[in-house]
Amino acid sequence: xxxxxxxxxxxxxxxxxxxxxLTSLLPDDLGLTWRPLTVxxxxxxxxxxxxxxxxxxxxxRTSAVEVDEIVEGDWKDxxxxxxxxxxxxxxxxxxxxxxxxxxxxxxxRAVVVGGVxxxxxGVGLGAALVAWxxxxxxxxxxxxxxxxxxxIAAYLDDSAPEHWHYLEDAGYxxxxxxxxxxxxxxxxIHTESLDPELRIQGxxxxxxxxxxxxxxxxxxxxxxxxxATVQSWVQGRATFAPAWSFVVLDExxxxxxxxxxxxxxxLSGRYEKDWPIAGYTSGYIETLGVRRAYRGRKIALAxxxxxxxxxxxxxxxxxxxxxxxxxxxxxxxxxxxxGFTKVQGSRMYSIDVPHVGPxxxxxxxYWTRFxxx
Numbered sequence: 001x002x003x004x005x006x007x008x009x010x011x012x013x014x015x016x017x018x019x020x021x022l023t024s025l026l027p028d029d030l031g032l033t034w035r036p037l038t039v040x041x042x043x044x045x046x047x048x049x050x051x052x053x054x055x056x057x058x059x060x061r062t063s064a065v066e067v068d069e070i071v072e073g074d075w076k077d078x079x080x081x082x083x084x085x086x087x088x089x090x091x092x093x094x095x096x097x098x099x100x101x102x103x104x105x106x107x108x109r110a111v112v113v114g115g116v117x118x119x120x121x122g123v124g125l126g127a128a129l130v131a132w133x134x135x136x137x138x139x140x141x142x143x144x145x146x147x148x149x150x151x152i153a154a155y156l157d158d159s160a161p162e163h164w165h166y167l168e169d170a171g172y173x174x175x176x177x178x179x180x181x182x183x184x185x186x187x188x189i190h191t192e193s194l195d196p197e198l199r200i201q202g203x204x205x206x207x208x209x210x211x212x213x214x215x216x217x218x219x220x221x222x223x224x225x226x227x228a229t230v231q232s233w234v235q236g237r238a239t240f241a242p243a244w245s246f247v248v249l250d251e252x253x254x255x256x257x258x259x260x261x262x263x264x265x266x267l268s269g270r271y272e273k274d275w276p277i278a279g280y281t282s283g284y285i286e287t288l289g290v291r292r293a294y295r296g297r298k299i300a301l302a303x304x305x306x307x308x309x310x311x312x313x314x315x316x317x318x319x320x321x322x323x324x325x326x327x328x329x330x331x332x333x334x335x336x337x338x339g340f341t342k343v344q345g346s347r348m349y350s351i352d353v354p355h356v357g358p359x360x361x362x363x364x365x366y367w368t369r370f371x372x373x
Contacts, residue, residue, distance in 0.1 A: 022139075023083075025131045030123055032085035032093060037078050039071050041092065045084075048092040048117055055118035056160045059180070059344055061273040065238035070113070073235060075102050081140070083132060085125070093120040096129045098136045103229035108144060110137035110152040126163070130170045134351075141353060153350035164349075172349040176324060181340035182282070183319045185312040190338075192301040197252045198263060200302055203245035207260050208233075211247055214262035218289030222324070244268035244283050244314070246306045248290075248299050264290035264299035266307050283311030285321035304338060322346070 026034050037045065046067040053061055071078060076099060085094035096114030112133040116125045137152040153175075154167055164174075194200065203211070212233045219225040245267045253261035269284040285307060290299045308319045320343075323335060 022132055022135050025135060026083070026085070026128050027124060030085075030120075030125070031088060034083055034085055036080070037071055037082035037084050037095065037097065039078075041084065042068050042071055044092045045070065045095060048095060049115065051117050051119075052115045056157075056163075058157045058159050059274065059278055060271060061277055063238065063271075063273045069236055069238055070097060073099075075231070081136060083129075085120075087120075091117075093117045094125050094129060096133045098133055098140060100140055101232050101235075103232050104226040106148065106226065108141060108146070108148065108150045109226065110140055110150065112137055112152060112154050126166045127169065130166050134170055147355060149355065150353035151350050152353070153348055155346060155348050158345040158347065167349040172351050174347045175350045175352075176348040178322050178346045178348070179325055179342045180320065180322050180344045180346070181335050182343045183308070183335075183338065183340040185308060185316060185318055187339055189305055189308050189312065190301075192298050192305050194248065194299065194302050195297060197250055198248055198297070198299065199251055200246055200248050200306055203242050203247055203265070203267065207247055207249075207262060210255060210259045210262045211265045211267075213255065214247075214265055214291055215287065215289050217291045218264070220292070239269040239271055239284075240286070241268040241270040241283070244270070244307055244310045246303050246310075248303060250294075262291075263294040264288075264303055266303040268307055268311075280317045281315065282318040282320045283307065283314070283316045285319065288321075300334065301338075 023034055028034075042064070046062075046064045049062050049067060071082075081099065082097040083095065084092050087093050094114070094116045096112070099111040099113075100108060101111070114129045114133055116129065134152060141150040141152075152172075154172065156164060156167070209230065212228050212230070215233075216227045246265065247262050248264040250261045250263045255261055266288045267286045269286045271282075271284055275281045285304075288300060288303060311319055319340075321335070321340075
């Protein structure tokens with residue numbers, strides 16, 4: 001089995017947890033060669049993920065552009081934080097990746113993602129990848145110099161419960177539950193009026209950072225949320241739909257830097273690859289947030305009305321979103337009153353770590369789509 005050389009000067013390297021040593025967690029008797037992912041693997045990784053999703057039948061399909069985002073980001077260290085198993089024909093049969101995004105403050109989150117080709121299952125690759133990801137996530141948390149809690153986590157769809165045991169056997173527990181909600185756009189869409197100083201408008205690049213600041217305020221009291229940095233805010237926008245996204249401005253206020261003051265916002269996504277699988281077209285509500293001082297002023301209702309109208313005007317049949325069922329803003333009940341109904345669910349498995357950085361660490365995780373064996 002090929003070993004992975006530890007990059008010189010890797011800030012995540014720790015005694016006993018170097019990257020080369022972690023290859024001992026992966027089987028060396030299955031005809032697979034193990035090495036890190038590279039940017040050039042994007043097409044092969046797309047084929048692997050497509051095969052995994054065809055077998056596991058989630059309601060979505062990952063596009064090639066979304067796969068590109070797995071290997072993009074100047075804060076990522078692919079050589080240290082990713083692994084792929086390649087067969088004798090040169091095809092990828094398994095992969096795993098660990099990521100800590102910049103900007104986490106109260107809880108440092110190690111995001112894990114991975115999966116195994118359906119033709120390579122049943123030989124222990126799934127459990128091996130979970131062990132590799134958890135160990136690498138632990139090493140990254142141990143290497144940090146800041147102190148505070150950490151988390152290693154994985155996000156699993158309810159459509160494939162046979163995969164849950166891989167994480168449960170490794171010590172993860174289901175911490176949060178999410179519901180995918182859908183609303184038929186042929187039903188009447190109520191138009192909501194706002195107070196005179198509040199104005200709704202379409203999203204534009206010149207209010208994007210003001211929207212980020214509103215997001216950080218709105219999600220302060222949401223479990224597991226961390227402030228979005230300028231860098232992390234613009235990451236992962238392959239499916240962003242600007243024409244379906246809106247902000248509410250307070251015309252009587254400006255930010256400290258003189259920018260427009262965003263009181264609330266709704267960002268939408270367009271997932272065209274999912275439509276043939278679902279059997280209908282839809283607009284997806286990626287994120288909806290209202291600053292805490294502006295709650296109770298019907299801003300969320302106005303934003304939802306504007307977005308659903310935009311979806312319908314573009315010929316979409318449904319509006320969809322995923323929501324934390326324990327959301328402190330009460331959004332689950334809000335969506336129900338607007339005609340949204342649950343169509344599927346998902347869950348976040350994690351191990352919370354009391355402290356990151358040496359010398360006190362146990363094990364852990366944060367969320368992402370995990371495609372197990």
